[in-house]
Amino acid sequence: MRTFEKSTKLNNVCYDIRGPVMDEANRMIAAGEDIIKLNIGNPAPFNFKAPDVMIQCMSENLTATEGYSDSKGLLSARRAILEYCKSKHMPNVTENDIYTGNGVSELITLSMQGLLNYGDEVLVPAPDYPLWTASVTLAGGTAVHYLCDESSDWYPDIDDMRKKITPNTKAIVVINPNNPTGALYPKEILEQIVNLAREHELILFADEIYDRLVMDDEEHIALASLAPDLLTVSFNGLSKSHLIAGYRCGWMCLCGDKSRTKGYIEGINLLSSMRLCSNVPAQSLIPTALEHLDETKKLLVPGGRIYEQRKFICDAINDIPGLSAVKPKAAFYIFPKLDNQRFHIVDDEKFVLDFLREKKILLTHGGGFHWEQPDHFRIVYLPCLEQLQHATTALKEFLGDYHQK
Numbered sequence: 001m002r003t004f005e006k007s008t009k010l011n012n013v014c015y016d017i018r019g020p021v022m023d024e025a026n027r028m029i030a031a032g033e034d035i036i037k038l039n040i041g042n043p044a045p046f047n048f049k050a051p052d053v054m055i056q057c058m059s060e061n062l063t064a065t066e067g068y069s070d071s072k073g074l075l076s077a078r079r080a081i082l083e084y085c086k087s088k089h090m091p092n093v094t095e096n097d098i099y100t101g102n103g104v105s106e107l108i109t110l111s112m113q114g115l116l117n118y119g120d121e122v123l124v125p126a127p128d129y130p131l132w133t134a135s136v137t138l139a140g141g142t143a144v145h146y147l148c149d150e151s152s153d154w155y156p157d158i159d160d161m162r163k164k165i166t167p168n169t170k171a172i173v174v175i176n177p178n179n180p181t182g183a184l185y186p187k188e189i190l191e192q193i194v195n196l197a198r199e200h201e202l203i204l205f206a207d208e209i210y211d212r213l214v215m216d217d218e219e220h221i222a223l224a225s226l227a228p229d230l231l232t233v234s235f236n237g238l239s240k241s242h243l244i245a246g247y248r249c250g251w252m253c254l255c256g257d258k259s260r261t262k263g264y265i266e267g268i269n270l271l272s273s274m275r276l277c278s279n280v281p282a283q284s285l286i287p288t289a290l291e292h293l294d295e296t297k298k299l300l301v302p303g304g305r306i307y308e309q310r311k312f313i314c315d316a317i318n319d320i321p322g323l324s325a326v327k328p329k330a331a332f333y334i335f336p337k338l339d340n341q342r343f344h345i346v347d348d349e350k351f352v353l354d355f356l357r358e359k360k361i362l363l364t365h366g367g368g369f370h371w372e373q374p375d376h377f378r379i380v381y382l383p384c385l386e387q388l389q390h391a392t393t394a395l396k397e398f399l400g401d402y403h404q405k
Helices: 008-018 020-030 052-064 075-087 103-113 131-138 158-163 187-200 262-274 286-291 305-318 348-359 385-399
Strands: 098-101 121-126 142-149 169-175 203-207 231-237 250-256 377-380
Touching (some): 020 348, 052 286, 075 098, 075 286, 098 103, 103 131, 103 203, 103 250, 103 262, 121 131, 131 142, 142 158, 158 187, 169 187, 187 203, 305 385, 348 377, 348 385
Parallel strands (some): 121 142, 121 169, 169 203
Antiparallel strands (some): 098 250, 231 250
């Protein structure tokens, strides 16, 4: 009998973040050990609750959403998303340019499968949300990582992007606000990225799932709003802003000039139809959710839980000898840097594995986000303040005498 295996290349991409550390954490949990999880952006386990109006809306719509919807989604949902696009000044979007999905993750994979042939390249940030690299690879393409500059608030390095564009480059991925750094990009940076795409006739992919989790009175600018003459594929959803990650409710919008990408759009339509439709009860929430955009804002202002936990984690990290971190402006992640002159770390995955075994606290190593140097890791600061205090105290103790060589 023939056997089929994933390519080693794809295995390595996916295993980077789900590999030995998660295997060990799962083994420890199965053995009855309590683990503090600072590794995943899932609000529900940390007593973040969806707004009551959302739960009521789904309950009322369950009996009306038992069958398939149109493959792109309920018309009511797409009309609500269209109005949201208009509020963000995203150009040339119609109801037919909007696709609902079982979370943004499904749509990212679909968008890459519809675009790439073997040998095609896509510029992806480093650090990145690793699904982007995995989806490019799964579709047969090559993810070429451009650097984000920690010394400049983790903004993309435009010169590095320019150097990495080749005749094989098809698109640029922009994750804004960024996971794992929490960076929020200003208009001038976004305009420079758009100019690069314009010069080289590239498609833009804008992952903007955290656009409603912005703090300090900052403004999120939709990438598509700056590129009416280009195709921008924009991704968003309710998992984070409305605290319903498990409902799997996301969307993808085709914005701007679609006149030169008809073949690609035909491919997207075919792939969308092949999976029949996304979760219909979750789709039914979208109009109500987009009428209640202020529900989570109370978490993001002084006194709000996310705001105050960000303040604590920033201060705590920067108070630990040998650690430093840029203050995130959005989302609920921070990406601290380890002083390797002090710790001599050569394997950041081993670092988080050692910490897990000794302190029973789960982090994600920087290499899981395609950061090449073994000197970063990500903390999700969703757990309650008491758990964050325990975790940072444990981290300080652990690093007190930690060396790898």
